[in-house]
Amino acid sequence: MDAIPLVHASLGGQELAAVEEVFASEWPAGQGPRGKALELQLAERFGSAEAVALSSCAAALHLSLLALGAGPGDEVIVADYTFPAPAHAARYVGAVPVFADVRADTGTIDPQAVEALVGPRTAGVIAVDTVGLPADYAELESITDRHGLFLIEDAACAVGATYRGRPAGALAPVACLSFHGRKGITSGEGGALLTSDPALAADVRLRSSFGIGAIYDKARVVGLPIPEFTEIGYNYKLSDIAAAILQVQVGRIEELLDRRRAVAARYDELLKDEDLVTPPHVPPDRSHAWQSYMVTLDPDVDRAGVAADLRAQGIGCGHGTWASHLEPVYETAQACPVSADLFRRNLAVPMHAELTPDQVERVIEALRTALRTHARPHTN
Structure with a gap:
């Protein structure tokens, strides 16, 4: 493919x-x-x-x-x-x-x-x-x-x-x-x-x-x-x-943003019942430019494993962005626990104005399979 x-x-x-x-x-x-x-x-x-x-x-x-x-x-x-x-x-x-x-x-x-x-x-x-x-x-x-x-x-x-x-x-x-x-x-x-x-x-x-x-x-x-x-x-x-x-x-x-919005809306629809990821949240008082579409993985999902599976199928993905305070160049004792958690669990999937509906479907199908393959079993 x-x-x-x-x-x-x-x-x-x-x-x-x-x-x-x-x-x-x-x-x-x-x-x-x-x-x-x-x-x-x-x-x-x-x-x-x-x-x-x-x-x-x-x-x-x-x-x-x-x-x-x-x-x-x-x-x-x-x-x-x-x-x-x-x-x-x-x-x-x-x-x-x-x-x-x-x-x-x-x-x-x-x-x-x-x-x-x-x-x-x-x-x-x-x-x-x-x-x-x-x-x-x-x-x-x-x-x-x-x-x-x-x-x-x-x-x-x-x-x-x-x-x-x-x-x-x-x-x-x-x-x-x-x-x-x-x-x-x-x-x-x-x-x-x-x-x-x-x-x-x-x-x-x-x-x-x-x-x-x-x-x-x-x-x-x-x-x-x-x-x-x-x-x-x-x-x-x-x-x-x-x-x-x-x-x-x-x-x-507006032309390019409309196409990105359509991709994001389709991702949202396909992921609405997926319990191993949380789609992006957009408060009602603002709108998103969709430079990236980042999902937050369940803590029991191995993100590296998911990313490896997607990339093996030619599907681009990334970690999202950085928890800046953790970067070695800053050497700070500050703690930003929410940022650190998002840095560990967020995953960016393909997002651009050239994506086709078939490609969006393929991304989500591959993501669903990878999530289940790399979800750690719950222990009591």
């Missing part, structure tokens, strides 16, 4: 045509006309005052912390159950990441855990829309406002999701997006920062280009303007080639 990959990018003729246009232009590098057009498109799509196109979501997180003034001596509360980019970003600026446990039903950062962690050194909070599901922003905003902290939304996986009628990417004063190859829309790699603060956006845009601003703009000034390095910046620009791809992908958000 043909393989069913865990992820698959939905890229085609429209994206190729956009790239050809950039090839024929004079500017394939970063912060050119396609990048500027993408920023306007993103700002309009998300109802944001400013959008800055960047090389990755990690770059957006790093630059947002710099712009917000986080640094040595500060603590940044970060969601634990996630790819550890938020914790990395805190380390990049010399701050200490403090890991907040998550809700057992959604895997999103638990506001009560955040409240308990706020201390005299706390500068802010980075919430994560876990694998595409927005966090509890009403409660989080109440906490950060009360304590005078910044709030950043890591919406890396959540383009297309909503929370109380508002789009993910517009749920905090600063939001960071990813356009990595497994996201709902993609240019292979890439990211963006969205903010309601024009001054913060200007700071991020300057730092993203070595601290000298856009060479494209300066090359069009009559005379010979010589850029001055006013900040220690970084090479975090998004190329115009990637920006052109993303202009097409942004226009396809």
Whole structure:
């Protein structure tokens, strides 16, 4: 049988045509006309005052912390159950990441855990829309406002999701997006920062280009303007080639998300009576972007055995995401028991816009068989 990959990018003729246009232009590098057009498109799509196109979501997180003034001596509360980019970003600026446990039903950062962690050194909070599901922003905003902290939304996986009628990417004063190859829309790699603060956006845009601003703009000034390095910046620009791809992908958000929703709905239907797994939970006040579809296995199921059986049949699967506090790089004594439990028991099965109904049926049939093969017998 043909393989069913865990992820698959939905890229085609429209994206190729956009790239050809950039090839024929004079500017394939970063912060050119396609990048500027993408920023306007993103700002309009998300109802944001400013959008800055960047090389990755990690770059957006790093630059947002710099712009917000986080640094040595500060603590940044970060969601634990996630790819550890938020914790990395805190380390990049010399701050200490403090890991907040998550809700057992959604895997999103638990506001009560955040409240308990706020201390005299706390500068802010980075919430994560876990694998595409927005966090509890009403409660989080109440906490950060009360304590005078910044709030950043890591919406890396959540383009297309909503929370109380508002789009993910517009749920905090600063939001960071990813356009990595497994996201709902993609240019292979890439990211963006969205903010309601024009001054913060200007700071991020300057730092993203070595601290000298856009060479494209300066090359069009009559005379010979010589850029001055006013900040220690970084090479975090998004190329115009990637920006052109993303202009097409942004226009396809609803089409691609509708296809992912259909896959998720079918998975839900096929698993509703399966007692060895718990399907994803989506609270009624929000919607999921379905970057991943993760099931939580019964504690008596051997996840490694299930994964081996699926992969042997050409069906992609993965562990889901990380309990960041357990990673050796952090060497923390903190405990996040809910996150640690999800890290042990969650399993991601194929989720992308190219899955066919027959493939979905095949995934669940194989999963059911593997669950029963690798369920440990109960003992009295």
